[in-house]
Amino acid sequence: MVEAPRNTRQRRAVVAILEDLDGFASAQEIHDILKQRGESVGLSTVYRSLQVLADAAEVDALRNDDGEVLYRQCSAGHHHHLVCRACGRTVEVEGPTVERWSDKIADENGFRDVSHTLEIFGTCANCP
């Protein structure tokens, strides 16, 4: 039996930010936004909340080129992302062909417990 997580002000605040943002953001950025809004939440708590949400698949996580982890509230189901390197704006995309292709490649080479990462980065029309 898994205990339900508690409904704390801090967790609600983090979720609220994620609902407002439409692109990916780092834990530290989310922490800053919270501070700006006067709804202060400890940095550790922001990290923990995001981890919990990511484990529950309520948010997606990916790494940018600098190795920072970025989070975003996405729609359910397996998908990938087209992300603006400058502003984080994100388009969710699906690639059924890629899914089949990667499974086949892995199978042909005798690999088990397969997962894949596929992200497209670029500069969006709004960014210089």
Added chain:
Amino acid sequence: MVEAPRNTRQRRAVVAILEDLDGFASAQEIHDILKQRGESVGLSTVYRSLQVLADAAEVDALRNDDGEVLYRQCSAGHHHHLVCRACGRTVEVEGPTVERWSDKIADENGFRDVSHTLEIFGTCANCP
């Protein structure tokens, strides 16, 4: 006019390791292997050498789930990887369909300067 990099013992040693390895390895792992072989090279130098090689596209670099950067001497040209999470053993793979797909997606959404990451991770037949 770009200066040719100097031919030092350390750089040669790092390249030699990369030629021997068939999978991806971290800078620290390569540093350890060098130490084992008695061919000691400073950790900073290992990092620098790998950066130079990666910039020159002589080696491929990717991040594992832990955020560590792994390096491997690969064949020329754009390709992706099927990597064993346990031992690093790697199969280079090509996905022409994916290339076209990602370009199309980016174009349809008005994104410029597009790049993509696509890696497949799993457990290879030799690993438990």
Added chain:
DNA sequence: CACGATTTGACAATGGTTCTCACCGTCGAT
């Protein structure tokens, strides 16, 4: 309300990577 279990947050610790800077080695020129 009362209580135990969970959560929080200021701060320290971690760990991969990069930076610093005095010393060294390479290599084209002499």
Added chain:
DNA sequence: ATCGACGGTGAGAACCATTGTCAAATCGTG
């Protein structure tokens, strides 16, 4: 072969995102 300019080296410090610590605050059930 020798020289000198300058790129390369390495021990250690610095960096910085992330995680760990633990006492105090909070939540939610009874």
